[in-house]
Amino acid sequence: MTTFTNKAPGGTRARTSLYWRYLVEPYLYLTPAILLIALVMLFPLIVGISYSFQTVNLLHLDKGGWAGLSNYADLWADRKFWLALENTLVWTFGSVFFQFTLGLGLALLLNTRFPGRRVFQALVFLPWAVPTFLTALIWAWLFNPVIGPLPHWLAAVGALSEPYNILGDPELAIWGPITANIWYGVPFFAITLLAALQSIPSELYEAAEIDGATAWQSFTKITLPFLAPMIAITVMLRTIWIANFADLIFIMTAGGPANSTQILSTYVFTTAFKKLDFGYASTIAVALLGLLFIYAALVLALRRKFVKV
Amino acid sequence: MSVQVRRSPLRSFGKLCAILFYLCFALFPIYWLVKISVTPDQLVYTEGTKLWPSTATLGNFGKVIFQTDFLIFFRNSLFVSLSTAAVTTLIAAAGGYAFSRFEFSGKRILVALLLLTQMFPLLMIIAPIYRIVAALGLLNSLPSLILVYTAFNIPFATFLMQSFFDGIPKDLEDAAMMDGCSRFQALRKVILPLTLPGLGATLGFIFTAAWSEILFALMLIRSNDAMTFPVGLLTFVSKFSVDWGQMMAAGVLALVPSCIFFIFIQKYLVQGLTSGAVKG
Numbered sequence: 096m097t098t099f100t101n102k103a104p105g106g107t108r109a110r111t112s113l114y115w116r117y118l119v120e121p122y123l124y125l126t127p128a129i130l131l132i133a134l135v136m137l138f139p140l141i142v143g144i145s146y147s148f149q150t151v152n153l154l155h156l157d158k159g160g161w162a163g164l165s166n167y168a169d170l171w172a173d174r175k176f177w178l179a180l181e182n183t184l185v186w187t188f189g190s191v192f193f194q195f196t197l198g199l200g201l202a203l204l205l206n207t208r209f210p211g212r213r214v215f216q217a218l219v220f221l222p223w224a225v226p227t228f229l230t231a232l233i234w235a236w237l238f239n240p241v242i243g244p245l246p247h248w249l250a251a252v253g254a255l256s257e258p259y260n261i262l263g264d265p266e267l268a269i270w271g272p273i274t275a276n277i278w279y280g281v282p283f284f285a286i287t288l289l290a291a292l293q294s295i296p297s298e299l300y301e302a303a304e305i306d307g308a309t310a311w312q313s314f315t316k317i318t319l320p321f322l323a324p325m326i327a328i329t330v331m332l333r334t335i336w337i338a339n340f341a342d343l344i345f346i347m348t349a350g351g352p353a354n355s356t357q358i359l360s361t362y363v364f365t366t367a368f369k370k371l372d373f374g375y376a377s378t379i380a381v382a383l384l385g386l387l388f389i390y391a392a393l394v395l396a397l398r399r400k401f402v403k404v
Numbered sequence: 405m406s407v408q409v410r411r412s413p414l415r416s417f418g419k420l421c422a423i424l425f426y427l428c429f430a431l432f433p434i435y436w437l438v439k440i441s442v443t444p445d446q447l448v449y450t451e452g453t454k455l456w457p458s459t460a461t462l463g464n465f466g467k468v469i470f471q472t473d474f475l476i477f478f479r480n481s482l483f484v485s486l487s488t489a490a491v492t493t494l495i496a497a498a499g500g501y502a503f504s505r506f507e508f509s510g511k512r513i514l515v516a517l518l519l520l521t522q523m524f525p526l527l528m529i530i531a532p533i534y535r536i537v538a539a540l541g542l543l544n545s546l547p548s549l550i551l552v553y554t555a556f557n558i559p560f561a562t563f564l565m566q567s568f569f570d571g572i573p574k575d576l577e578d579a580a581m582m583d584g585c586s587r588f589q590a591l592r593k594v595i596l597p598l599t600l601p602g603l604g605a606t607l608g609f610i611f612t613a614a615w616s617e618i619l620f621a622l623m624l625i626r627s628n629d630a631m632t633f634p635v636g637l638l639t640f641v642s643k644f645s646v647d648w649g650q651m652m653a654a655g656v657l658a659l660v661p662s663c664i665f666f667i668f669i670q671k672y673l674v675q676g677l678t679s680g681a682v683k684g
Contacts, residue, residue: 117506117507117509118508120587122502122508124501125498125502127499132521135533135551139533143528200422209419215427218427219430221431221666224662226612226615226662227616228618228658236436237433237436240453241648243453244436247453281430342619363528363530364619367527367534368530373531380527383528
């Protein structure tokens with residue numbers, strides 16, 4: 096108390112207020128968020144990583160304990176893991192490629208003028224509002240020859256020899272969830288790319304027009320370079336998100352038939368949910384996390400090299 | 405801005421085709437869901453793949469609502485999603501405000517940490533969460549779901565709220581504080597009313613996210629009275645996989661709340677989808 100009164104009142108107040116403004120007050124607002132994230136996400140994340148070095152199986156609780164790297168040795172020798180890795184690549188890049196292409200087309204279309212454009216926009220973005228579990232069920236039903244039209248149409252155009260359910264065919268099954276994912280994800284790409292398109296100054300197009308550029312030339316020389324940074328960041332984030340996205344596949348095929356649609360994230364979930372083998376599930380999850388880190392580092396390095404922003 | 409298009413008939417025709425293609429692609433699956441849901445049971449097998457059944461009925465909806473547990477599932481989901489949305493928005497508004505208005509030590513680390521939580525596979529923590537929730541004796545309870553969903557959605561919601569606060573001029577609260585308000589009073593009386601649309605949009609985003617979550621709900625909820633709608637629907641599908649009309653009627657019901665919230669948030673979609681991406 097005495098030290099306080101000895102000092103000049105103004106100086107103390109300035110100091111407290113500096114502490115207050117830089118160390119205390121912001122954290123008053125942030126504490127609930129930090130606490131929840133630390134308790135519900137970061138702490139379990141660390142526990143999860145530690146599980147990958149243990150035997151944790153709820154069906155055999157007696158056999159718990161540290162297991163060193165044995166889970167990772169099992170993973171290396173697990174044929175299903177390598178198959179799931181291959182499927183993850185097909186699933187992720189197949190989905191991203193078509194989502195991006197169709198999304199870019201939709202964004203370019205929405206960036207022009209035509210009657211009823213606002214209603215059109217609301218309607219084509221509707222798939223984004225459909226909950227993912229329902230998206231999965233709807234598409235599973237559409238591929239069902241009893242109540243869905245798709246097998247009949249595919250057979251009619253000669254893509255299938257007879258109207259059967261492609262979700263039961265190990266060769267084709269993965270394209271079922273990919274189709275559902277494309278349907279669900281096009282609005283996301285369209286909306287982000289549309290926002291980027293609308294930020295391109297229209298003077299550029301007018302100048303190109305005066306100089307006699309064709310529509311294709313202004314697309315490749317103006318639109319694409321302007322969109323490039325947005326495309327890079329959106330595609331990278333979306334790739335990671337889709338690689339982690341297990342709902343559609345789990346509901347449509349549960350990884351089957353014969354693991355032909357099993358991707359790493361569904362493999363994590365089925366191992367934890369059906370076999371209750373938490374140790375091994377965490378090991379697959381750590382492998383997935385590592386692969387995603389490598390991917391993100393690669394993309395960021397490439398971006399630094401090629402895209403000059 | 406508008407792209408100058410030379411009006412050649414071929415071009416307009418191509419554009420019309422593109423418009424029709426996107427419309428059919430987006431709407432056909434939803435149309436099919438509604439179509440089967442109004443097809444009477446005895447017609448499903450004979451007319452299942454026709455574009456419209458010869459007679460339509462609302463009977464499937466009646467059965468779903470009065471003869472199954474879907475009303476309970478619906479109520480559970482509504483409770484979980486609304487509570488998650490409310491709690492998340494409150495916490496995220498406070499966090500977003502701090503990110504928007506303060507420069508403080510540790511800010512960059514916090515932002516990086518929040519971004520990190522958006523990157524790693526959430527399934528990675530499904531096993532630890534299950535064991536923690538089980539150890540607390542909270543399996544099959546809705547509050548445990550609310551707690552988990554709230555934490556998952558806070559990072560995104562915080563960035564979203566920050567972008568809304570960033571859009572409100574700082575001078576407004578400076579003026580209020582000059583007039584003798586404390587910072588908290590300025591926030592409550594001046595800033596919050598201005599950010600009501602932003603709060604609404606955040607509520608909508610979090611509600612739809614919580615409404616469609618299924619994997620953690622499957623893991624943490626096994627008993628019938630605590631099932632959320634997605635879990636209930638999936639259980640129904642695996643048990644009664646031939647009651648097509650009823651399954652799809654339940655599906656249509658699941659669509660209603662998301663569509664209502666979707667209409668509210670459509671204006672803010674761009675801001676929402678890009679807010680997590682541009683920061684950092």
